Amino acid sequence: MANKETLNNVLITGENSYASVEDSIGRLILKPQLHQRGWWIFFFIGLAGTGLLGVSITWLVYQGVGIWGNNQPVAWAFDIVNFVWWIGIGHAGTLISAILLLFKQQWRNSINRFAEAMTIFAVMCAGLYPLLHTGRPWVAIFWLFPYPNIMGMWPQFRSALEWDVFAVSTYFTISLVFWFMGLIPDFATMRDRSRNKFGKIAFAILSLGWRGSNQHWHRYEQANMLLAGLSTPLVLSVHTIVSYDFAISTVIGWNVTVFPPYFVAGAVFAGFAMVMNFLIPVRAYYGLKDLVTIRHIDWMCKILLATGMIVFYGYILEVFYGFYSGNVFETALTKDWRFNGPYSGYYWALILCNGIIPQLFWIPKMRTNLLVVWLVSFVVGIGMWLERFVIIPISLTNNYLPASNKMYYPTMWDFMMFGGTIGFFIFLMMLFLRFLPAINIFEMKDLLHKVINDESKVEPTVEAMNSKMNPTPAKEEVPA
C-alpha cells in the first residue's frame, strides 16, 4: 500500500473522463476476474461467520435466552451492547449521504454509496439483537408492532423500547429507500454497459426503465433533497431514542441528560471509523485511489477527531456527574466499578481507545498515513464497543441494594453471535462490492463535470472510452 499519495484539493485525481470514472467503478461488477484471492478470502470469512450466526440463532431459538450470560441483575448485556454498537456504525452512512448533501459537501459523492450500504447492513445486524432478546420473536411481534390482534392487546407507547421499534424500523426503511433510489440511475448505466445477458436483464429490471430524462432527473433531485432533509432529523432522532432506553430509566449510571448528544456523536464516531476500516483496503485493492483520494481520508479523520472529542467530553461529564450529583450510588459506580474494581481494565481501555489515541489526528502527517488511519479507526471500533459495555452491563452490576450486586460473565454463545454478525456484515459487504456499483457513478460524473468547469488541472477526454483500464495517479503538481 503506497503511503505517499499527495494531499491536494482535487477530489478526483489522475486523468479521468466520464467514461473512465464509470469504467473504474463499473468494472468491479462487469469483470469478475478483478475479484481475486483477497475477495474470496473475505467472502469465505463472511460466509463462515454467517453460518456461525445461523447456528447460534438456531440454538438460541431452540433453547431460549438462557444460553446467554444475561441474568439478574444484568438482564441487558451483549445483546444490547451489540445492538447499540451496530446501529451506531450505521449512522455514518446517513450522515454522509444526507447531512453532507444538505451542506453541499461534494466530496461525499465518492463515499456515500459505500457508507449507505454499511448503514443498511449494520442496521440489519443491529435489528437481530433486540428481536432475539425477546426469546420468542414470532410471539413477540404483537409487543413490538401495533396491529389489531385477536387478544385485543397493543404495545405500550409510553415505553422507550416501543419508541425504539418505530425509530429503528423507520430508519431501516428510509435508508433502504434512499439507497435504492440512488442506485436506480446507476443500474441504468450498468444495464447499458453490461455485455452479459444475465447482467443486462437483472440490471434492466432493477433500473425500472430509467432513461435519464430531464423529467426523471428533475423529480429525482427533488425526492433526493427531500429524503436527505428527512433523514437528517431521523438519524439524530434514532440514536437519541436509543439513548432514551437508558437515560429515562432510574438505573445508576444511565440516568444522565448528556446521553442523547453523546450517543449521537459516538455513533458518527464509530461509523466513520468503520467506513475507513473498509474503504482503505478496498480503494487500494481495487484501484479506486483516484476517486477516493487522500483528501477524503483526511477529512474523514477530522470528523473522527471532532466527534471523538464530543464523546470524550461525554466521558468527562459522566465522571463529573458521578461526583457532583451527591448520590452515593452514582459516586460508588464511578469510583468502585469504573475507576477501580473488576471491570476497571475495560473502563481505562475505553478512555485510551476513544479519548487518547484519536488525538493522534491533530498531527496532519498522521491523517495521511493510511496505516495509522486504519489502525486508529480499528481501535476506535473497539473503543466504541467498550463504551457500550461500560455503560450497559457494568452499570447494571451495581445496584441500589448492594446485596444484589452481581458480576456479569458472557458465555460462548454471546461471543459466537457477536462474531456471527460481524461475519454476516462482511459477507454482505463482499456481495455489495461484487454486484452493485460501490461508488455512485452519476454523482462522480456530476463532480467531474464541476471539476472540469472549475478550470482544474484535470483535462477531460470524453473520447477516452476504454482507453484506460487502470488509471494510475498522475504526478500531482499543485499541492494546495
Added chain:
Amino acid sequence: MSHAVAEETSTVYAIVAEFDTPEKLMSAAESARKAGFKKMDAYSPFPIHGLSEAIGFKDVKVPFLCFAGGLTGALFGYTLQYYVHVFDYPMNVGGKPLVSLPSMIPVTYEATILFAGLTAFFSMIALNRLPQPYHSIFNTPGFERATQDRFFLAIEAADAHFDAEKVKRFLQDHEPIRVSEVEP
C-alpha cells in the same frame, strides 16, 4: 414526411440530437425553447443544473405530495396512540394522564418521517411513470450512451410546431454528433 402535421406523424416519435458535452445540450435546449418547442426532453447521464429551466420544465408535485405524506404520517402516529391509550386499552400508569403528550412525540415524529420519506420516493417513481420497460426513446441509435457519457435532446412529434425536416435543420445548427429520426 414533407407535410408534417402532428397527428399524422405516427412513424416518427421524435427527432433526437446527440451531443458530447452538457453545455452544448444546454444551449440547444435553451434555443429550442425560445423557438417555441414545448414537447421535448433531454437525456443525460447525470443531473444538469439549470437544464429544467432551459427546457422549460416546471414541476413541484413531489415536494407537495411529500408534505401531504408527512402530515398524514403525523396524524396517523398521533391518532394511533390516542386511540390505543384512550379508547381501546386505557391503562392507568402511576396516575399519569392517559394522554401524556411528551411520551407520544417520538412515535408521532418517526411516523411523520416514515410516511413523508416513502411518499417522496414513491411519488418520484409514479410521476416518472416507472417502472417502464419500453420507451420509444430507446430506439435512438447509440442511446445506451445516454446513461454513460452522451447528452441527448429529443424534440417529439407530438409538438405542435413539429416538422421533421425543420427540426432536423434546427438541431444540426447546435454542433450535434448526429441527429436521428426515431420510431415509436
